[in-house]
Amino acid sequence: MTDQDVTRDLSVIQEQLQAQSSAQDAIPAADALQRLSDLRERRTELEDSNLAENSKTAYAHDQERYGRWCKQMGLPPLPVNPEIVSLYLTDLSELIRSDGKPAYKVTSLRRVVSSLARLQYDTGGGRGLGDHELIARTINGLANERQERAEGRDPLLTEDVLKVISHMDHSTWPAGVSSARDTFVVLVGFATALRRENVAGLTAGNLTIHPHDGLHVRVGRTKTDQAGRGALLAVPYGQVPATCAPCAWFRWASLLAADTIEERMALVLSTPRNPDDWQHVCRGAFPELPDDAPVVTRVTKSGRIMMNRVSGTALYKRLLFRLENAGYDPDRYGFHSLRAGFVTQALIKEATHKAIRNQTLHKTDMMVDHYDRDNLPLRNNAVTKLGL
Structure with missing residues (x-):
């Protein structure tokens, strides 16, 4: 959205407000327009503060790379088009690293979709890119095809x-x-x-x-x-x-x-x-x-x-x-x-899930269970009761 678009939209809003207000209540048009513009800038700041710094960096990187790809292909990066995005995701999915593994995991491609959904929203295209049927089918198809296992890091005890x-x-x-x-x-x-x-x-x-x-x-x-x-x-x-x-x-x-x-x-x-x-x-x-x-x-x-x-x-x-x-x-x-080591060591010492979450700040026991399964597979496991 250009500055002219913003000014035009705010002018329309200001005219509507003036039409609904009595003459003595309405503030001067120039003052109202300036105030609305200031509020819009402040709202943008609040939206930005909702994102962690790492997310902002990742979004900027993904959006810039998408723009370069569109330029190479002779395609318009804006407005964000689900058809073009799905082709871009397919192209990324076929990139291979020097060790023969895919350059982009499915989780990374989902992040790319989030980045481009943010670009769509910021440029006036609305929301819903991630829920678009074409995008969803592309991502889900890759997930089913690859069956990637999440690779965790070994814990340090x-x-x-x-x-x-x-x-x-x-x-x-x-x-x-x-x-x-x-x-x-x-x-x-x-x-x-x-x-x-x-x-x-x-x-x-x-x-x-x-x-x-x-x-x-x-x-x-x-x-x-x-x-x-x-x-x-x-x-x-x-x-x-x-x-x-x-x-x-x-x-x-x-x-x-x-x-x-x-x-x-x-x-x-x-x-x-x-x-x-x-x-x-x-x-x-x-x-x-x-x-x-x-x-x-x-x-x-x-x-x-x-x-x-x-x-x-x-x-x-x-x-x-x-x-x-x-x-x-x-x-x-x-x-x-x-x-991961904190959680694993605490579980070894029989700490409760609640005691662990008091330090890790996890909202539920689900993530603690995740560490339990990945790093201590025999803990609380019935297989140890089989007498083997």
Whole structure:
């Protein structure tokens, strides 16, 4: 929809309003038109805020690629045409990666449909692209043909987390700086079961030390809380210093708060090489940081801490780097492995579904059951009662 279209539509609305109002009640036409235009812009902002940043990025990528494909084929990208979209989806479904696997899974194609449905709505084409019979038949046909199995990530359990931390270089400059940051990320990611975007978005104001609970983590919008009501997650003081998240936060916060390279170097060099030799430091006075200071920041190879936050994708790549250094196959894991590991470890320890959901923020037991089936197939399984 062009600016001229918007102005024309608003003018019609304003004329209708004036026709229904008495002369003394109606505000000047120019003022009313300007106010309606401002309201429309504000409504657009509210619509945009309903989408997570990752969704916006994915939508923009999908829409741009669709536009390029239409241009190559000599087809009009707008208005969004279900016939053209179905052909585009068919074309994407035939793309093959270098390893011989389809470049687009059915789940990815469904996301493309969502992206183009958003494009249709934003350009005045209304809703319903995903429900169009032609689109639905194309997607459902591919799903039936491929019978793709959802590929989850292997979980990282408590012993795996400790192994990853133990293989980091904590006491050497400058490697110890990034090791302190990554230790904090791994422990908080595991103990809170937060997704990588939520961990990457933490600020110092989101983290507080409670005298009894341990570390309080205040989170805002999550995948299961798009309204952004927020939640308070607690991570207790660890039984051992190596897996104590409050201790990890103290070490990393001390580096963040240090004013000079010399101070940071002294903190790193005073850290015992072996995590088994660490002592609890979580009961002391924590360094003060501005509430809006990003927590997970970039660290240069020279040990400098850059006060700009890293992305969720960067956290994912960093975890794979740490896993590979610890002898794990990075192809089997992702940042979600920490979340899956939390659920799996909790189930092994006989935690209830409700207790697990208090931390994972899942709405129902269904997703907890999913982890149960995929990672602990013999748990509560009657096959163990057969006497085999």
